[in-house]
Amino acid sequence: MTAPQTRPVRTRFAPSPTGFLHLGGARTALFSWAYARHFNGCFVLRIEDTDVARSTPEAVQAILDAMQWLELQADEGPFYQMQRMGRYREVIGQMLDQGTAYHCWSTPAEVEAMRTRARALGTKPRYDGTWRPEPGKTLPPIPAGVQPVVRFRSPLEGVTAWDDLVKGPIRFDNAELDDLVIARADGTPTYNFCVVVDDWDMEITHVIRGDDHVNNTPRQINILRALGAELPIYGHVPMILGPDGEKLSKRHGAVSVMEYERMGYLPEAMVNYLARLGWSHGDDELFTREQFVAWFDPRNLSRSPAQWDPRKLNWVNAHTLRTLRPEDLARQVAPRIERLGGTCGQVDLPAIMALLCDRAETLEDLAQAALLFCEIEPPVDSALRSEVLDAQALERLEAFREQASALPEWTSAALDALIKACLKQWGIKMPQLAIPLRVAITGRRQTPAIGAVLALLGRDTVLQRLSAQRDQNGRR
CATH class of the missing domain: 1.10.8 (Helicase, Ruva Protein; domain 3)
Known part of the structure; x- marks a missing residue:
């Protein structure tokens, strides 16, 4: 399997607290956690909360609750990006000094005009490098009243490539990558930059995440190289699709991890099922958390999207319940x-x-x-009682009550024997006694085995409810 190189394995899960932890995020956390556990490494939890407008304390807590419910304990963290702003600004200052980043005074409207011109020429819409310093280049005069952004000086030639843990070799032409903004005009750093500094400072060796991040990876690799940092190994996991083959969304049902806790699923079952969404170990469908960690090999991660199947989850959960x-x-x-x-x-x-x-x-x-x-009192369904509890049924229930009250032992076996004796004595089939018993005592037509139900309800409750039927019939 893909083993650590020269450094101890350190993986991370880095959600943004702009909502609940969804199933795709939980699976990413699970795979990152399992990889670290398999190699006796370190699993880091990082909260990427720089989107101040959308991040909320409630969403942070929802992520922490979901991680705790799934028992994906972090070895370090949670770390919060908003608490690391000083570090990001320090690194940006160093890059400006070293010439790997530069100030750009182009306004958003001017950048959009550049993109429009590029589209008209049939080329990729991008920033045109107006403020990128080059030998012998004269930069425009700095406009008054405009706060600059900071852009990364991306390489103009060559390729950025990596051997992805899941997808295999991936390469991007650097000519396709423009000089991305790493700090906004108000000084706040951007997502791709914060991720790079965090992975660098936290010595992350393996990044396992959704394949919606593939396009971010060459940019992050180039920034890491500009910083002289050692690169992590990347693995991009395909998305989870709904039962209809479309991207999993709210219309497919509950997608919040904690919503599944509310609905009564077990964390062991959820871990088992999530693990099988895009990963396999032979034909094994059911396994323990310990087996999953021992078996986890990213070479067995699928390159194709996984499909969410609620029926399969129910099957796994039912099996886990019975263990x-x-x-x-x-x-x-x-x-x-x-x-x-x-x-x-x-x-x-x-x-x-x-x-x-x-x-x-x-x-x-x-x-x-x-x-x-x-329930203190069984539900009352007048229509059902009228249908089932006719005069003959009530007469049999009273006879059963009299015999049941004399039982020396109130056990499932003794009650089953009494029911069989009554059926033989009265020359009737089981439904002719069992259904009236169920309706009279529980208010339901269907229950588990009637003898076991009566035994668990207890002598006093059963006899009292049968007496109530007798008394009610006497008042009619």
């Missing part, structure tokens, strides 16, 4: 039950989880299903 102990499930599901209005104090929640987990795909599914046992 947890009932006690662990109960601890995670209890707060969800209470948010739904249920109460967990008088029930054997681990036993309920053991009964329900084979039918559930998410923690929220489990919470919803557990209300069967955790």
